[in-house]
Amino acid sequence: MDRSLVAGLRAALLITAKDLRQRVRDRSAWLFAVVVPFGLAVIFSLVLPGFEAGDVAVRVGVVGTSPTAERFAASLEDLDVVTGVERVADEQAATSALSASELDVAVLVPADLADGPGGTLEVLARPGETVASEVGRSLAAGLAHRVDAAVLAAIAARAAGASGGRVADAARLAAAAPSPVQVVGASTAPRQLDATTYLAAGMAVFFLFFTVQLGVTSLLEERQRGTWTRLRAAPVPPWSVVAGKVLTSIVLGLISMAVLIVGTSALLGASWGDPVAVAVLTAAGVLAACSLVAVVGKLARTAEQAGAWQSIVAIVLGMLGGAFFPLDRGTGLVAALTDLSPHAWYLRGLGDLAAGAGVRAVTTETAVLVAFAGGGVLLAAVLPARWARS
Amino acid sequence: MRSVLAIGGVAVVRLVRDRGNLFFVFVFPLLLVLLIGMSFGGSQQRRLAVVTGDAGPATDSLVRSVEQAGSVVVDRLGDAAAAREAVARGTVDGALLVPAGYGDDLAAGTAQVELIGRADQQAGLRPVVEQATAAQATVHRAAAALGRVLPGSVDARALERLHAGVPETAVSTRAVGGQAGLAAEFAGLGQFDLGASSQLLLFVFVTSLSASSALVEDRELGMTARVLTTPTTPRQLIAGLGIGRYAVALAQGLYIIAATRLIFGVDWGDPVGAGLILAVFSGVSAGAAMLLGSHADNDAQASGLGVGLALGLAALGGSMAPLEVFPDTMRTIARATPHAWGNEAFAELVRRDGSVADIAPQLGVLAAMAVGLYALAAVRLRRRVSGTGG
Numbered sequence: 001m002d003r004s005l006v007a008g009l010r011a012a013l014l015i016t017a018k019d020l021r022q023r024v025r026d027r028s029a030w031l032f033a034v035v036v037p038f039g040l041a042v043i044f045s046l047v048l049p050g051f052e053a054g055d056v057a058v059r060v061g062v063v064g065t066s067p068t069a070e071r072f073a074a075s076l077e078d079l080d081v082v083t084g085v086e087r088v089a090d091e092q093a094a095t096s097a098l099s100a101s102e103l104d105v106a107v108l109v110p111a112d113l114a115d116g117p118g119g120t121l122e123v124l125a126r127p128g129e130t131v132a133s134e135v136g137r138s139l140a141a142g143l144a145h146r147v148d149a150a151v152l153a154a155i156a157a158r159a160a161g162a163s164g165g166r167v168a169d170a171a172r173l174a175a176a177a178p179s180p181v182q183v184v185g186a187s188t189a190p191r192q193l194d195a196t197t198y199l200a201a202g203m204a205v206f207f208l209f210f211t212v213q214l215g216v217t218s219l220l221e222e223r224q225r226g227t228w229t230r231l232r233a234a235p236v237p238p239w240s241v242v243a244g245k246v247l248t249s250i251v252l253g254l255i256s257m258a259v260l261i262v263g264t265s266a267l268l269g270a271s272w273g274d275p276v277a278v279a280v281l282t283a284a285g286v287l288a289a290c291s292l293v294a295v296v297g298k299l300a301r302t303a304e305q306a307g308a309w310q311s312i313v314a315i316v317l318g319m320l321g322g323a324f325f326p327l328d329r330g331t332g333l334v335a336a337l338t339d340l341s342p343h344a345w346y347l348r349g350l351g352d353l354a355a356g357a358g359v360r361a362v363t364t365e366t367a368v369l370v371a372f373a374g375g376g377v378l379l380a381a382v383l384p385a386r387w388a389r390s
Numbered sequence: 391m392r393s394v395l396a397i398g399g400v401a402v403v404r405l406v407r408d409r410g411n412l413f414f415v416f417v418f419p420l421l422l423v424l425l426i427g428m429s430f431g432g433s434q435q436r437r438l439a440v441v442t443g444d445a446g447p448a449t450d451s452l453v454r455s456v457e458q459a460g461s462v463v464v465d466r467l468g469d470a471a472a473a474r475e476a477v478a479r480g481t482v483d484g485a486l487l488v489p490a491g492y493g494d495d496l497a498a499g500t501a502q503v504e505l506i507g508r509a510d511q512q513a514g515l516r517p518v519v520e521q522a523t524a525a526q527a528t529v530h531r532a533a534a535a536l537g538r539v540l541p542g543s544v545d546a547r548a549l550e551r552l553h554a555g556v557p558e559t560a561v562s563t564r565a566v567g568g569q570a571g572l573a574a575e576f577a578g579l580g581q582f583d584l585g586a587s588s589q590l591l592l593f594v595f596v597t598s599l600s601a602s603s604a605l606v607e608d609r610e611l612g613m614t615a616r617v618l619t620t621p622t623t624p625r626q627l628i629a630g631l632g633i634g635r636y637a638v639a640l641a642q643g644l645y646i647i648a649a650t651r652l653i654f655g656v657d658w659g660d661p662v663g664a665g666l667i668l669a670v671f672s673g674v675s676a677g678a679a680m681l682l683g684s685h686a687d688n689d690a691q692a693s694g695l696g697v698g699l700a701l702g703l704a705a706l707g708g709s710m711a712p713l714e715v716f717p718d719t720m721r722t723i724a725r726a727t728p729h730a731w732g733n734e735a736f737a738e739l740v741r742r743d744g745s746v747a748d749i750a751p752q753l754g755v756l757a758a759m760a761v762g763l764y765a766l767a768a769v770r771l772r773r774r775v776s777g778t779g780g
Contacts, residue, residue, distance in 0.1 A: 027691065036698040043705040047716045081517065098567030118557035127565040128576070130461075137459075137561055138517030144559035145524040149531035152553055156536055159552075160543045173535035180499040180530040181523040185516065186506045191478040312413045319421065325429055326480070351479060 004237055011236035015244025020251060023214055033211040033256035037203040038263055044199045045268050057081060058135045061088040061097055064109030072109060072143050081135055091124075098126055105129075105136035109143070114171070117151050150175040189355040193347070197271050197354075198326070200264035204257060205285060205346050206323040209314035211256045212289045213307065215249030220303040223387065246290060253286035273353025281349045281362045284369035288342040291376025292317075298380045301387065317341040342372050393622045397630025402637045405601065414600075419593045419646050423654065426585030437482040438515055439465045439473040443490025448526065452488060452503075455522035462518055477506050484515040497546070499530060529553050575714055579741060582654040584712065587736035590646045591671060591729045592704040598639040598675035599696030602683040606692045628771050631683075632764060635676035643668040659739030663746045667735045670756040674728040677763025684770040708733045731755050 023029045060082050062073040076085045086103060088094045094106035108122040121140040125133035153174035157167045193201060219242065222228045231241050261278065264270040272278045293310050300306035318324065321343025327334065338344045349365030405411060438456065442449050457464050465482055467473045473485035487504040495501035505519050529549055536544045576584065608614050617627055647664065650656040658664040679696070686692035704710060706720075707729025713721060724730035735752035738744035746753075 031694045031698050036701060039698070039702050040705055043702060044711065047705070047708075047711050047720045095566045113559065118559070120560045120562060123561060123563045124566045125563065126567045133563055133565075135517045137563060138521040140561045141459075141521040142524050144561050145528050146531070147559045148528045148553075148556075149535070151559075152528060152532040152549070152556060153535045153539075155556060156532060156543075156549060156552055157540060160536075160540055162540055166539050170532075170535045170539040173538055174531045177531040177534045178499075179523065179527045180496050181501040181503060181526060183516065183519055183523060184502055184504045186504055188474050188478045188506060188508060190480070190508045191475075192480040192508075308409075308413070315418065316421075319425055325426075327425070327429055348479075355478075 007235075008237040008240035008243070011234070011240040012244040012247060015241060016247040016251065019215060019218060019245065019248040023248070023252060029211075029214055029252070032207055033252065034259050034263075037207040037260055041200045041203045041260075041264055041268060041270075044203075045196050048195065048199075057083045058104035058132050059084040059086070059102070060136065060139065061086045061094050061103040061106035062109060063088045063091060063094050063106060064111065066109065066111040066113070068114045068143075068147070069109035069111075072107070076139060079139075082139075094124055098124060101126075104132040107136060107140050107143075114147050114150055114175075117148075117155075119147065146175045149177065191354055192351045193354055194271070196268055197264075197350070198347070200260070200268060200270040201272065201347055201350050202323040202325075202343075204260040204264070205321075205343050206314070206318040208253055208257060208286065209289050209293065209318065209343075210311065212249040212253040212286065212293050213310045213314075214252055215245045215247070216290070216293050216297040217303055217306055217310070218248070219245040220297060220300065220306050220387075224303055246294060249290045249293065250286055253289060254283065257282050257286060271354075273350060274356070274358050277353050277357070277359035277362050278350070280359055281346065281353075281366055281369070284366045284373070285342065285346045287373035288369045288376070291373040291380065292342065294380040295376050295383070298383050299386055318343050320344065322347060342369055345369055345372075393620075394626050394630040394633060397617070397622075397627065398633030398637055401601070401631075401634025402641055405597075405638050405641060415593075415597055415642055416645065416649075419589055419642075420649055420653065423582055423585045423589050423646075423650055423656075426589070427582035427654065430585070435461055435463050436484075436515060437463050437465055438518075439467045439476050439482040439485040440488070441467050441470055441473050441485065442488045443492065446493040448493035448496050449488050452492070452522055452526060455525050456486065456518060459518045459521045462515065474506060477508055480508070483507075486515075486519060496526060496530065499534065575741070580655065580657050582650065582656050583740055586646070586650040586654065586656040587658070587740065588709040588712070588729075588733055590643060590650075590668070590736075591707070591732045592700075592709040593646060594639050594643045594668070594672060595675045595678070595704065595729065596697060596700040597642040598635060598672075598679040599682055599700045600693050601635070601638050602679035602686070602696050603693035606683055606686050624772060628768050631771070632676060632680055632768075635679045636672055639672035639675040639679075640668065643672055657740055659736065659743070660745055663739045663744065663749055664736070666746060666753055667732055667739070667749065667756075670753055670760060671728060671732045673760030674756055674763060677760050677767060680767035680771065681763050684767050684774060703727045704729055706730075713737075728756055728759050731759075 058081065060076055062069055062076070062085065064072075070087075073085050073087060076082045086097070088097065088103075088106060091108060094103065094108070097103040098106060104125070106124040108124065110119060110121075113119040113121070121144055123133065123136040123140050125136055150171040153170040154167050157170040162170070192198075219228075222231065228241075232238055261272055261282070265272060292313065296310045296313055297306045300309060317340070320327070320337050321341030322338070323343045327338065345365045345368045349362040349369075352361040352365070405415065440453055440456070442453070453464060456462060465476075467476065467485075470485075470487055473482075473487065476482045477485050485506040487506070489495075489502070492501055492503070503519070503523065505516060507515070529546075532553070533544050533546060533549055536549075614627070618624065622630075647658060647668065651658065682692055682696050682699070686695065704727075707713075707724050707727030708716065709729045713724060713730060713733055716724060731752045735749040735756075738748050738752075742748075
């Protein structure tokens with residue numbers, strides 16, 4: 001092996017070791033690397049009472065005593081979406097039952113509903129309760145369309161000259177006829193993180209981009225303090241110093257992520273997924289974060305400017321990537337912007353592991369993150385330094 | 391007095407002049423309010439992916455019915471696999487697969503559509519889809535009945551024409567039963583209102599605490615000592631520093647109120663009330679910043695600790711997830727934070743059209759916190775500034 005390469009590597013590792021020792025002793029480094037993200041994840045898990053999308057199940061009240069109303073109420077008893085059916089005397093009773101939260105939705109069935117066309121079914125629900133209101137509407141619509149079918153059959157039968165008895169038969173059969181359309185339900189395994197894990201992962205990846213600033217900004221600080229020239233005077237290739245600093249960032253990033261992953265899994269019950277896959281994905285994420293921070297560092301004029309810009313980039317990409325809360329993704333511009341955020345790819349990768357998949361499932365996301373890292377390194381190498389010579 | 395104001399004025403000048411603050415103080419708060427409003431404010435639109443096998447009239451009318459049936463946004467996708475993935479990832483809330491030949495199957499009474507949901511949540515879109523399919527069942531049901539009662543008399547096209555001329559049974563919804571539940575608590579709020587008031591408190595506190603590092607920096611640089619060689623007493627200096635912190639907090643708050651009002655049309659409730667909340671809350675922030683500045687040993691520690699504490703208190707106090715969703719124990723614990731009192735006060739002003747009298751208790755608590763924090767800080771600073779201790 002080339003002697004200067006060996007010397008360079010040794011120098012780089014020495015610098016990394018020294019920097020790490022310094023950082024480990026510095027309490028403020030641990031604050032953002034571990035304490036704050038973990039603390040926030042803990043607080044969130046305490047204040048958010050399991051925001052799982054709930055089961056849809058409503059208690060329905062049917063107001064009306066006609067045979068139609070009775071048949072309607074009976075038809076609701078077996079539906080999954082209905083937990084209970086009450087026969088309610090009148091609208092007043094329904095309103096008070098709704099206010100008292102004894103019912104979730106009420107349907108007013110007028111006595112003359114099936115007598116002719118153009119009747120109205122009223123659905124009552126509490127203000128702002130869109131789910132209950134919607135289920136009520138759907139149930140009422142089911143009744144409404146059966147009534148329409150009965151009315152239509154009756155009109156057609158009368159027009160064809162049928163007797164009263166036959167007309168009634170036609171109406172009854174039409175109302176009871178099965179629907180020509182069957183809605184078959186199917187489900188897919190979620191490739192999305194549960195709430196606790198999402199919070200933990202979001203906080204971890206968000207603060208990662210702050211943790212990895214430490215190595216790179218220390219490079220700029222050394223320049224400002226003048227120790228940089230002294231380092232360059234040493235008989236080691238100049239790249240080794242940069243390599244040492246970057247390696248510090250990488251190691252700090254890996255350590256902090258490892259601590260957060262283990263900590264949130266053990267203490268908060270977060271389930272990150274298959275350990276090998278998580279390790280690979282996280283390593284790629286750390287590399288992407290370091291390279292991004294390096295690019296910003298290359299473009300900065302002073303250490304303060306670097307710190308400020310790195311934080312800005314970290315915040316904007318973090319928000320776009322849904323690190324704080326999942327953005328309403330949709331299509332178009334928002335989706336395109338989201339794809340620019342390494343945070344989004346990291347969280348997406350974790351989502352793929354939610355169903356218990358192994359490292360193969362995250363190949364795409366890992367590749368994208370590595371591409372981010374590669375692109376960043378290229379940019380950092382190629383871009384002209386804007387360092388203000390003080 | 392003049393020296394006190396002069397010392398105070400410098401703090402605001404520093405806030406505004408520091409270009410690094412441009413983003414964090416002026417842009418970031420608005421960005422967050424925008425994102426929160428977009429993600430959580432306003433009515434939640436659900437997304438349904440739809441994959442159709444052909445483009446017949448029956449299929450089209452089904453899709454149109456689904457769009458109209460509930461606040462649902464339809465995403466047309468090309469194939470079932472893409473639709474399943476979108477559901478798994480949570481990009482859409484469900485997927486509807488309409489096979490080719492749907493129209494013919496509908497006429498024959500054997501149509502089937504598939505509705506895909508996530509395994510960990512019930513398909514809340516089922517009522518909407520069933521409502522849409524029910525609308526298509528009317529003519530078919532009538533035809534089936536007539537076919538049995540008056541065989542041979544059924545002319546499908548004539549039946550369709552008849553159906554078009556007969557008024558349908560309408561389904562209308564009405565909200566009754568007064569206020570109940572979480573949805574009603576937030577009903578009537580503008581899209582950005584909740585985010586604006588919670589972020590106001592978060593940012594005033596964070597800006598204040600992160601600026602507390604300036605206090606430590608002054609000490610480190612020896613500026614404090616130099617000020618004391620002028621005819622400025624320690625008491626005046628501390629008062630000046632206090633006013634400085636207060637002015638910084640107030641400036642950040644006034645900016646957010648004005649900018650969100652202008653850009654997002656945020657409703658802040660009674661202006662006097664809002665102003666008073668901001669005034670006392672700024673006092674609390676200033677006191678906290680002073681206390682932190684008086685204890686910290688170096689400026690990096692101060693700003694790091696400050697931001698971390700500020701974020702933690704904001705989360706605990708309902709400035710990240712709203713207090714209303716907190717479990718009871720956490721709601722009680724939240725009372726230890728100034729943010730909780732501030733958020734409650736704004737809730738009173740904005741959601742329930744409260745007046746100053748209604749928020750007097752919250753104002754009182756905040757004022758007491760401000761005075762307490764300032765007193766503690768003043769004692770500690772006095773000792774440090776006079777050279778005894780610290």
